[in-house]
Amino acid sequence: MKYRNRIWIAFVLVMLAALAVLWGLTKEKSGERRDMVAYNDELHRMYAEYREGRTAAELEAKYGCEIVLDGSSDAQVVKAYAEYGLVMDFAPDGERIGKVVWNDVRDRQEELHRATRRTALILWGVLFVAGLLFLLALDYYLLRPMREMRGVAGEIAKGNLDVPLPIRKHNPFGNLAESFDLMREELRASKEREAESEKAKKELVAELAHDIKTPVATIRATCEVLEVKQQRRIEQATAPESVAEAQDVLTKTQTIAHKADMIDTLIGSVFAATLEELDHVEVNPTEENSTVIEEYFRNLRNYGNIILENPIPSCLVYMDRLRMEQVIDNVVGNSHKYAGTDIRVSFDETTGKDRDGGSLTYISVRIRDDGPGAPEDELPLLTSKYYRGSTAKDKAGFGMGLYLVRSYMEKQGGGMEIYNDNGFVVTLYLRKV
Secondary structure, three states, rough: OOOHHHHHHHHHHHHHHHHHHHHHOOOEEEEEEEHHHHHHHHHHHHHHHHHHOHHHHHHHHHHOEEEEEOOOOOHHHHHHHHOOOOEEEEOOOOOOOOOEEHHHHHHHHHHHHHHHHHHHHHHHHHHHHHHHHHHHHHHHHHHHHHHHHHHHHHHHHHHOOOOOOOOOOOOOOOHHHHHHHHHHHHHHHHHHHHHHHHHHHHHHHHHHHHHHHHHHHHHHHHHHHHHHHHHHHHHHHOOOOHHHHHHHHHHHHHHHHHHHHHHHHHHHHHHHHHHHHHHOOOOOEEEOOHHHHHHHOOOOOOOEEEEEOOOOOOOEEEEEEHHHHHHHHHHHHHHHHHHOOOEEEEEEEEEEOOOOEEEEEEEEEEEOOOOOOOOOOHHHHOOOOOOOOOOOOOOOOOOOHHHHHHHHHHHHEEEEEEEOOOOOOEEEEEEEE
């Protein structure tokens, strides 16, 4: 409403200004009458100069008049009367010899015509400038906000919700622009919430798939032990009933083992498909007692013989308990799968530098197997996503284990190293509080 009033006020002011200019330029000047005294003075000067020998043509050029001598055509005189000119007798020696004509009315009409044209041009210029200013103001205050809203709407249609709509003080669509930008912010927030929800679902699926693999591996290992026992029982049994009973248990055990393999394959497929779309897994490190890590190793009963060479220094470290358990399970599981030897774990306290050059203290967890290790040229690639070394061709897997280990350790504020030292070594670093 206020902008509509401003437009009306500006229009009225421009028209009043144009009217004032027109009034001033066309105002009738007072005192525009013939000065007969001046004309008589000019006439007497003409008499004197004529007597001195000046010709009529010279006098006409000097005094801006026309001299019609007796005996010539009276048409000029008649025309002068018709145009309201001033006609006086021309009598230099006291005797009239012709007429002197001043056609000043015609001259004033020509001057008035020129003044009118000049006034019209000035008025046109004023209106032209005012129109340009009006169009510029219209474009700045009305059309530009509409173009900006159209541009932002186009970006929103493309899915780009990060382009803000400028909010200006004198925008006539201020409330609409604020509502439009609020809608954009809500759409962006809704899209982010949707993405977070989708990511959380994928993380949950990935975590469940990964965690289910551990008990399935335990079931598979137990089935292998039962199969060996039943085979021995069949070999050692003498009574047909005992052989039949052992054979029945062996068959059921093999069925369980087969189903466990199927579950492991299905879970692996789900895990791989989820990781294909999962950008990152949330890690929330908190202050935890370092002794928890020893418990993680003691609980790994299905990965062969794990030897803890020394106790871990008791202190507080920054750690996400769930992610740290997954890290240890991945590292030990890899060693068991590819080396198949005893696994030795040692703990130590070491120092390092942060990004700003400051000193930090870490608890190092060194996990080593007695296998042949990895080819030296492949060591830098083992923590890459989906990379599988040359020794893993005949083993099941997705090339995600060490990649996740590195990612989880870095997100806990620590890190990891891998190298060969009489076997394959993975050293984990947890930042001390």
